Amino acid sequence: MSLIDITRTGPIWQLQMARPPVNALNPALCLALADAVEQAVAEGAGGIVLAGGTKVFSAGLDVPYLLSLGDDQEALLQAWSAFFRAARALAASPVPVVAAMAGHAPAGGCVLALCCDYRIMANGPFRIGLNETQVGLVAPEGIQALLVRVVGPHRAERLLVAGAMPEADEALRIGLVDELTDIDEVNARAHAWLQALLDLPSMPMRETRAIARRDVVAALAPERIDLERFVAQWRHPDTQAALRAMLARIGK
Incomplete structure (x- = not known):
């Protein structure tokens, strides 16, 4: 069964993560997403919609899987490398990408959305953010830069240090998402936003976009992620304790 459902509507490719129940980002899903982005570009897509599940866009990295790797540093590096390959594929896409979020987007789900050009979220009690400190992690400098880019440095600091996850209306107010719509209209609005860009003269739009998004690509450079660190x-005790406490709370 495919982990990415691909739907083509004219020049727009919709890539829908399909790993129920919450699109937890294990290496297989991350690599499938990166491959799908590259396939769409290679086959002439004009724009990409990145969609997830209803009520949960993506719950972020697959923590039970990562914990199952124990002290295997090489396996952990490979798992996180797969995630950053997916993030870089979205960030470096030469065609515009819109995140269609019909639900929550914590942690890694938020990172994928931040790598997109535009973020549309379902109106309602859905949350988005980088909650790493709440689960014992330190967001790398490059990931922090993605958040700073959209909400500004002081607000990003407050969100990052607290691991805050604002609800949809607050996320819109502070610029973390660009648009809210009814949950059943998220994908349609994403297609409409992309189509408006594709109606512009192609070369000027793409070249202007490439210049404007250089900082997104730069944020994910290996030296700004420092994956080995x-x-x-x-493996820090604080991190392991917080992760296991989180899993206990959600019944894993």
Whole structure:
């Protein structure tokens, strides 16, 4: 069974993560997403809609899987590398990408959305944010830069240090998402937003976009992620205790 459902509507490719129940980002899903983005570009897509599940866009990294790797540093590096391959594929896409979020987008789900050009979220009690500190993690400098880019440095600091996850209306107010709509209209609005861009003269739109998004690509450069340090921190007792407490709360 495919982990990414692909739907083509004219020049727009919709890539829908399909790993129920919450699109937890294990290596297989991350690599499938990166491959799907690259396939869409190679086959001439004009724009991409990144969609997830209803009520949960993506719950972020698959923590039970990561914990199952124990002290296997090489396996942990490979798992996190797969995630950053997906994030970089979205960030570096030469065609515009819109995140269609019909539900919650914590942690890694938020990172994927921040790598997109535009973020549409379902109106309602849905949350988005980088809650890493609440689960014992330190968001790498490059990931923090993605948040700073959209909400500004002081607000990003407050959100990051607290691991805050604002609800949809607050996320819109502070610029973390660009648009709210009814949950049943999220994908349609994403297609409409993309189509409006595709109606512009192609070369000027794409070249202007590439210049404007250089900082997104730069934020995910290896030296700004420092993956080996991040994985080393994964084994810190504070991190392990917080992650296991989180799993206990949600019944995993």
